Amino acid sequence: MSTETQSEHARIDDTIAARREMTWLQSLTRTQPFWIFIAILILGVIMSQVSGVFLSERNIYNIARNFAFFGIMALGMTAVICTAGIDLSVGSLMGLTGIVVGLVMQAGNSLLFGFFAGMGVALLVGLTNGVLIAYFRMAPFVVTLGMLAIARSLAMVISDNRMVHRFGPDQELYLWIGGGSMLGVPNPVWVLIVLTAVFWWAFNYSTWGRWVFAVGGNVQAARLAGIPVERVIVSVYVVNSLCAGLAAFMMVGWFGSVTNALGMAYELNVIAAAVIGGANLMGGVAFALGGPIGALLMELIRNSLLLAGIGALWQQFFVGLFLILAVFLEQIRNRGRT
Amino acid sequence: MPVLHVRGVSKSFGAIQALGHVDLTLDRGEAIGLMGDNGAGKSTLMKIIAGNFPPTEGAILIDDEEVRFTRPVEAREKGIEIVYQDLALCDNLSAAANVFLGREIKKRFGPIRWLDHRSMYRRSGELFAELKSETRPRDLVRQMSGGQRQAVAIARTRLSDPKIVLMDEPTAAISVRQVKEVLDLIHRLKETDHAVILVSHRMPDVFEVCDRVAVLRRGSKVADKPIGDTSPEEVTGLITGAIERA
Numbered sequence: 001m002s003t004e005t006q007s008e009h010a011r012i013d014d015t016i017a018a019r020r021e022m023t024w025l026q027s028l029t030r031t032q033p034f035w036i037f038i039a040i041l042i043l044g045v046i047m048s049q050v051s052g053v054f055l056s057e058r059n060i061y062n063i064a065r066n067f068a069f070f071g072i073m074a075l076g077m078t079a080v081i082c083t084a085g086i087d088l089s090v091g092s093l094m095g096l097t098g099i100v101v102g103l104v105m106q107a108g109n110s111l112l113f114g115f116f117a118g119m120g121v122a123l124l125v126g127l128t129n130g131v132l133i134a135y136f137r138m139a140p141f142v143v144t145l146g147m148l149a150i151a152r153s154l155a156m157v158i159s160d161n162r163m164v165h166r167f168g169p170d171q172e173l174y175l176w177i178g179g180g181s182m183l184g185v186p187n188p189v190w191v192l193i194v195l196t197a198v199f200w201w202a203f204n205y206s207t208w209g210r211w212v213f214a215v216g217g218n219v220q221a222a223r224l225a226g227i228p229v230e231r232v233i234v235s236v237y238v239v240n241s242l243c244a245g246l247a248a249f250m251m252v253g254w255f256g257s258v259t260n261a262l263g264m265a266y267e268l269n270v271i272a273a274a275v276i277g278g279a280n281l282m283g284g285v286a287f288a289l290g291g292p293i294g295a296l297l298m299e300l301i302r303n304s305l306l307l308a309g310i311g312a313l314w315q316q317f318f319v320g321l322f323l324i325l326a327v328f329l330e331q332i333r334n335r336g337r338t
Numbered sequence: 339m340p341v342l343h344v345r346g347v348s349k350s351f352g353a354i355q356a357l358g359h360v361d362l363t364l365d366r367g368e369a370i371g372l373m374g375d376n377g378a379g380k381s382t383l384m385k386i387i388a389g390n391f392p393p394t395e396g397a398i399l400i401d402d403e404e405v406r407f408t409r410p411v412e413a414r415e416k417g418i419e420i421v422y423q424d425l426a427l428c429d430n431l432s433a434a435a436n437v438f439l440g441r442e443i444k445k446r447f448g449p450i451r452w453l454d455h456r457s458m459y460r461r462s463g464e465l466f467a468e469l470k471s472e473t474r475p476r477d478l479v480r481q482m483s484g485g486q487r488q489a490v491a492i493a494r495t496r497l498s499d500p501k502i503v504l505m506d507e508p509t510a511a512i513s514v515r516q517v518k519e520v521l522d523l524i525h526r527l528k529e530t531d532h533a534v535i536l537v538s539h540r541m542p543d544v545f546e547v548c549d550r551v552a553v554l555r556r557g558s559k560v561a562d563k564p565i566g567d568t569s570p571e572e573v574t575g576l577i578t579g580a581i582e583r584a
Contacts, residue, residue, distance in 0.1 A: 032534040201452075204453075205452040206452060206453065207442050207453065208450075210431075210435060210453060214435075214439055216430070217429055217431055218426070218428045220426060221426040221427055221428050222428065222439070222440075224410050224420075224422065225426070225440035225441075226409075226410070226411035226414065229437070235493035284429070284430035285430060
């Protein structure tokens with residue numbers, strides 16, 4: 001090494017060492033969810049001027065309930081994406097879980113039994129995905145794409161392509177859980193709030209969360225440090241499937257009926273919500289608040305277009321636009337930082 | 339009694355023999371420089387001692403007890419710590435998170451356990467101070483210089499009180515000032531009765547901190563002598579093959 005490059009290195013070291021640690025506010029403004037939150041506020045202010053209905057209690061209630069389901073699923077998806085994985089099967093899994101819950105309750109079983117049957121199916125699907133990806137080293141994209149087809153097909157087979165709209169003895173309770181509210185807040189939103197708190201805690205304060213980020217950051221380093229990489233990977237797919245299962249359970253209660261088409265193509269919206277919320281598909285970067293905030297922005301766009309009288313056909317256009325914009329924004333902010 | 343005894347170790351990968359009947363001993367408080375050209379078998383030997391894979395033949399003894407590792411964690415449990423050449427750090431995590439990766443400090447309340455960030459920040463801050471490094475515990479590794487990353491990797495080995503520290507090219511990618519810091523650290527490890535294996539291409543480093551130098555060539559040990567009985571010229575000759583054996 002020449003003296004010149006050595007002094008150059010020393011200079012770089014000194015420059016880096018001279019940098020101050022970031023304040024709390026500085027580090028906050030560096031996160032994607034913060035900027036998406038700002039975008040939400042701006043959109044909210046604009047819409048409150050454009051439409052008198054926007055801030056009405058009814059509309060806010062609808063927005064909150066609608067985005068809650070995607071928010072719940074985006075939490076789980078965020079964990080998967082954090083390990084540099086992806087799960088395309090969540091939409092189909094919703095259909096399968098919903099049908100299982102519906103059929104079990106229709107047969108006269110209790111709500112609790114229906115709930116556990118549905119979550120059991122979700123657990124099984126997540127476990128299958130996770131084991132194939134972690135232990136058989138298959139690509140997450142391929143495994144979950146296969147599961148997308150399999151789960152939807154199973155939902156069709158066991159439902160015999162019929163709608164379920166009777167839920168046995170606990171029907172009333174079930175419809176309240178999905179469609180009712182407590183303290184003026186829709187029940188699915190309560191579920192989302194609790195789950196977001198749990199994920200926030202897990203990402204920041206649990207060993208599991210730390211390991212999920214480590215696996216996504218550098219899987220080799222994680223393995224050398226003695227982290228059970230395979231088990232961590234299985235766990236994120238299981239957690240994600242359980243989130244999708246729970247969202248399906250709540251959604252069927254809200255709809256009051258279920259067909260095997262439940263959750264069709266939702267996986268794209270869920271992935272988009274997680275990514276808009278700052279989850280990096282390369283792994284290692286994710287925010288617990290990101291999923292719900294991303295889902296909220298998407299629902300807000302949908303709602304705004306509706307209220308502004310722009311045709312529903314434009315909806316996906318704007319969702320796509322914001323997805324690309326969000327990732328672009330992140331790129332720009334990351335420049336010159338490395 | 340040597341703390342580490344490598345006894346007749348061979349390693350083959352298919353038809354290729356990477357190591358052939360290598361013997362090596364190491365005492366407490368001793369540093370040995372392991373030298374050799376690329377492909378001489380240094381990395382293979384290091385990886386066997388570090389537990390990445392077991393040898394095809396021969397045995398590794400620690401404190402006269404035969405050990406057989408199949409995973410790096412098992413080596414760590416027996417008191418062997420490794421600083422990897424590529425440093426094996428997670429860029430997306432903080433310095434403290436990397437130091438404690440896989441052995442996080444936790445607080446406990448009933449069945450609930452959570453990460454004790456404060457203790458980990460404090461302890462890694464102390465470790466960096468011991469290493470006289472400017473590294474700050476809360477900084478992301480992504481934003482760090484080569485020297486700071488090195489400090490994080492070395493701080494990892496200081497968490498436990500290891501018997502043996504393996505260092506794979508620890509001075510390859512850092513500035514002069516920090517090379518001195520790393521070498522000082524090796525001196526400090528020796529003073530506190532740790533055994534050090536230093537794999538390095540840098541002759542001055544080996545001659546400054548090591549007590550002995552072992553040279554590998556094409557999978558065999560061709561020299562193993564006290565640093566005072568040899569010279570950089572002789573070692574260079576041994577590495578290249580200009581001198582057959584010493």
